[in-house]
Amino acid sequence: MVRITDVARRAGVAPSTVSYALSGKRPISAETRRRVEESVRELGYRPLTGTRAAGGGHWPNVLALVAPLRAGVDPRTVMEYAGAVVTAARGHDHDVLLVTRGEGVEGLRRVVESTPANALIVADTEPHDARLPWLRTLDRPSVLIGHPADTTGLTCVDLDFGAAGELCVEHLAGLGHRVVALVGAPPEVYLRDTGDAQRVVRGFTAAAARHGLSSSVLPCPASPAAARAVAERLLRERPALTGVVVHNKAVVKPLIDAFGALGLRVPADLSVAAVGSTSLPVTSVDVPATELGAGAVDLLIRILNGTPVPEATLLPPQLTHRATTAPRTTP
Template sequence: MPKIEDVARHAGVAPSTVSYVLSGKRAISEETRQRVLRSVRVLGYQPHAGARALASNRSNVVALVIPLRSGMHVPVIMQFAISVVTAARQFDHDVLLLTQDEGVKGLQRVAGTALVDAIIVMDVELQDQRVPVLRELQRPSVLIGFPDDAEGLTCIDLDFAATGAVCLQHLADLGHRRVALIGSPPEVYKRETGFATRLADGFKLAASRAKVAATVHPCEATPLAAHAVVATLLRDHPDLTAVVVHNEAVVEPLLAAFANAGRSVPDDLSVVAVCPDELAERAHPGLTSVAIPAEEIGRQAVNLLMTKLNGGLVPDDTLLQPRLVRRASTSKPRK
């Protein structure tokens, strides 16, 4: 079983430096901290959790608040959760997953105990009632998402407004003049969940600038709802030549519904999806897409949180820019 002295020797630092890195009791340069953590992983060093917590007055636990509300696509949420757990373990922290929709009371309950050192909050709404509480908590926090008023908070997310704009602009550049956004379930927009609302706003703003006729259509995450949205779109907008899909759960049912309606992709209809690369690549034809970088966001959220926990400075806002990958599902519209 490796000892702290073995880690120090492997990392080329003093044993006290290893202790400071693991306890967070002193500020250590990022380069040294990463070197020590790398040695910890390589050697498989396991500090005594009880002694570490006692010495540092910390639990070495991070709370991840993900209220599982209606309209949320659980597989995407779990990508974020897995990323946060994996990144936290690199800092020798465990993750307490909170999935009940307890709102303000849930935050106050967790922060009022010694259960956790810091908090990551997801499913952020534009007018999120948890924001004032987060500003007052004595524990560091990071939001994956942006409320309308983010002053005094640390937030990170994909730039969803830019994502909606990039998808629309790609289709406009190809010559499409009637485009629809098939979006998240209605209850997600009703709650004014930040990611869905901002993507729709970015889509509409880009359409206005490009002089493209554009509409937004919320869609429940069921095949029946997907077929109903397709029927409505083709009835109300027979000149439709392209769609953007921001609802991973219904990507495949939507493609099937358009095919059943006689619309071939991309000859009759171009499709852009906001979805994982795996889903875009296995579709037929392969879908032009923007992936949500859940792994990167989760990792960076933990890095920000640990920096704050150790007294370091972090940017208030971190927006990851969208990357559109063109595949076979988009082309110029037929004349």
């Protein structure tokens, strides 16, 4: 193992000079710097990062990204979080340590407590996540991606799902649609008060009222059969329907297919917009994974700097117009 004294000896200078030459914290003559750098290269010297913490230097900044890497969660989204977090963290001179969900909260606790990271980003949290109590008492700052039911004592970023619901309605209203429906999550999700789902409903309903649209909301289980049933029911009960917002990833395609089978062409007869990322060419408010990851890092850095931050940060939604929405054809 090569130490700073080895480099110093080879370059014919004092260890402190090497330190200054490498850190640039004091002026060093060009010639000396050159010799030091050469010695570093030749010996393959790599300062032992940790020992800087002693001697008053900076502790190498490491933040842990806690993400379930294998569960049912959409890997593409998690990857996008991860990429964004790494990039943003590097911008703030932080490294990112990967922590997968250990066996249960207890395992996670052990892993995190033995980890050299001084801050946490927890991706994919649920409204009543079992990790929340633990996070609240953790001695290291953390930022959640997602939106717990109770945010007190926590910091989190999420897409503003309420605004997303509104945005979809506004988009449809702007296209001239007067009768709209929201096809939402499976019924059981609403019972377990999954914040997102209800926020979308609230935004959707409020915006529809504001624009004087006739609106209805239907939960929908995540199966093609359920999608067909919902489509049929909508056509039966709301024959004037021309705009649909879907907040249920699994059901977007089946639903469009079902409407097609029932004789409604999308978007000619019926406009469909989705809340949440799909891989389909559907007009949608995507989950801005990159912005969420970057936002989480940003909040964390602010916390580490001692700046006060709000408990919940909601990112403004952005609607991407794709092939499934169009102006209402005058009836």
